Amino acid sequence: MNTTNQHDKKLRIGVIGTGAIGVDHIRRCTHTLSGAEIVAVSDVNIDNAKKAVTPHNPNAKAYESGHDVINAENVDAVMVTSWGPTHAEYVLSAIKAGKFVFCEKPLATTIEDCDKIIQAEQAHGSRLVQVGFMRPYDKDYRALRKMIADGAIGTPLMVHAAHRNQNVGENYVTSMAIFDTLIHELDVLRWLLDDDYISAQVIFPRQTSHTHAKLRDPQIVLLETKSGVRIDVEVFVNCQYGYDIQCSVVGEKGIVSLPDPAAVALRSDAKLSTPILTDWKERFIDAYDIEIQEFIDGCKTGKIKGPSSWNGYVAAVAAEACVKAQETQAKEAISIPERPAMYK
Ligand code: NAP
Numbered sequence: 001m002n003t004t005n006q007h008d009k010k011l012r013i014g015v016i017g018t019g020a021i022g023v024d025h026i027r028r029c030t031h032t033l034s035g036a037e038i039v040a041v042s043d044v045n046i047d048n049a050k051k052a053v054t055p056h057n058p059n060a061k062a063y064e065s066g067h068d069v070i071n072a073e074n075v076d077a078v079m080v081t082s083w084g085p086t087h088a089e090y091v092l093s094a095i096k097a098g099k100f101v102f103c104e105k106p107l108a109t110t111i112e113d114c115d116k117i118i119q120a121e122q123a124h125g126s127r128l129v130q131v132g133f134m135r136p137y138d139k140d141y142r143a144l145r146k147m148i149a150d151g152a153i154g155t156p157l158m159v160h161a162a163h164r165n166q167n168v169g170e171n172y173v174t175s176m177a178i179f180d181t182l183i184h185e186l187d188v189l190r191w192l193l194d195d196d197y198i199s200a201q202v203i204f205p206r207q208t209s210h211t212h213a214k215l216r217d218p219q220i221v222l223l224e225t226k227s228g229v230r231i232d233v234e235v236f237v238n239c240q241y242g243y244d245i246q247c248s249v250v251g252e253k254g255i256v257s258l259p260d261p262a263a264v265a266l267r268s269d270a271k272l273s274t275p276i277l278t279d280w281k282e283r284f285i286d287a288y289d290i291e292i293q294e295f296i297d298g299c300k301t302g303k304i305k306g307p308s309s310w311n312g313y314v315a316a317v318a319a320e321a322c323v324k325a326q327e328t329q330a331k332e333a334i335s336i337p338e339r340p341a342m343y344k
Contacts, residue, residue: 011299014040014075016066016090017082018052021104024281025079025292030056032289036296040069043082066090070097077299080104084179088113095120095128100299102292104132105183107312111320114313121309122342130295130304131312135188137287137294144249144256145192153251156193159231161185162246164239166278173214177235178322182221185233186318187311192249195225197318197334202325210238221322223334242276243283310343 013029013036015022022043029036038056042063043049053060063069066086070078070093077100080090088108094101095117107129108114121129135141148156163181172180190196201222211217218236225231248257261283263274277283291306298304318334325332 009300011036011296012039012074012076013037013079013296014042014069014072014077015053015079015081016042016069017080017086017104018043018049019081019083020281022079022081023052024288025081026053026056028289028292029296033293033296035293035300040072040075042066042069067093070094070099075099077101077295085109088117091117091129092120095124098124098128100128100130100295100304102130102132102295103312105187105312106179106316106319107131107309108316109179111313111316114309114316117309118313118340122340127304127308127342129309129312130298130306131309132291133184133187133307133311133315134284134287134291135184136191136307137290138284139286140258141188141192141247144247144258147256148192148249148251149194153249153254153256156229156249156251158250159189159193159229159233160246160248160250161189161231162234162236162244164234164242164244164246165237165280166240166242167210168215168237170212172237174216174219174326175323177215177217177219177237178221178319178326181235181237182233182322183315183319185221186315186322187307189223189231189233189247190225190314192247193225193227193229195227195229196314196336197223197321198226199224199331199333200318200321200325201331202322202329208236208238210240216326219326221325222331223318242278243280244276245283308343310339 018041026038029038038060040061041049041053046062046064049062078094080087080103084106087103091101091103203220204216208217217238221233223231248255266273294306314336321332321334
């Protein structure tokens with residue numbers, strides 16, 4: 001996008017994939033955020049794409065192919081919100097077209113594809129890709145990070161975390177606990193600690209009766225960082241009671257913990273209770289807004305700042321080790337290469 005005199009113009013975005021999060025981002029770009037409009041969409045089912053965008057912008061064009069969205073002349077920037085295995089193809093196509101692209105996690109489903117994206121972006125010469133890791137935009141994770149950095153708990157020693165979903169569908173299988181779910185912790189915990197992972201191990205406790213034959217649930221993922229911090233993350237995607245994200249960092253002289261989302265307390269029937277969220281879209285709603293606004297503003301100034309392809313790549317390397325650890329039940333090494341200059 002030509003950045004001169006573009007600040008007052010709306011960023012014209014094309015969205016590829018109009019499922020749950022695609023529709024939510026179309027809504028937020030149109031009604032909540034400023035400086036952008038959705039002008040093009042595509043989905044494997046073009047009728048769904050049309051239906052998704054029409055209430056927000058009846059003039060937006062629906063295309064059969066995501067590549068047509070990317071190459072449309074009136075599209076300044078692209079949002080990839082399709083099924084994970086399709087991300088790499090669209091991100092590479094957007095880089096080729098020289099367009100900024102926001103890609104929902106995961107950046108790609110293999111390390112090789114993440115690597116191709118990093119190579120293509122470096123060949124382009126400047127950052128074009130922002131990956132949809134929104135937790136670093138959450139005010140509570142930010143407060144946690146600042147407290148750790150300010151020395152409030154002394155040197156961090158351990159992290160206890162949990163990622164619980166109420167339930168998942170029959171097509172959610174064991175490895176998705178890593179690629180779809182833990183991937184958020186893999187990104188946010190290394191950012192929180194300013195550290196990198198060196199090993200992963202996965203333990204399968206007694207299985208819940210609410211799972212199915214192709215899903216081991218719950219799982220406990222044990223990670224070790226370069227500085228020796230030990231992390232345990234419980235991934236429990238059929239926990240029944242709600243969508244619940246927990247994180248406590250134990251240091252030499254104290255503990256910092258993520259608070260539960262603010263909720264009205266009810267005193268009634270001799271009980272004091274607060275509701276627990278069930279919809280993931282609500283849990284980090286403010287973080288999604290800040291994340292996408294930052295993408296829009298970055299595109300307009302020609303410089304994007306959010307989680308990069310490198311974050312997507314490192315998360316994929318760690319995720320692949322975790323999946324291997326699921327299979328071997330052994331401790332697997334995580335080896336992260338030197339960070340290229342563009343991502344420092
Ligand atoms: P979803 O509801 O299944 O939506 C995906 C959409 O993409 C569906 O409409 C699907 O069509 C379509 N699609 C599949 N292949 C496509 C292709 N080749 N070209 C264009 N569209 C295609 O899934 P979702 O929950 O929105 O998730 C989408 C992505 O966002 C995933 O990568 C997911 O991990 C990520 N996500 C991120 C967060 C977050 O917290 N950051 C939260 C949720 C989701 P069909 O249904 O017909 O296959």
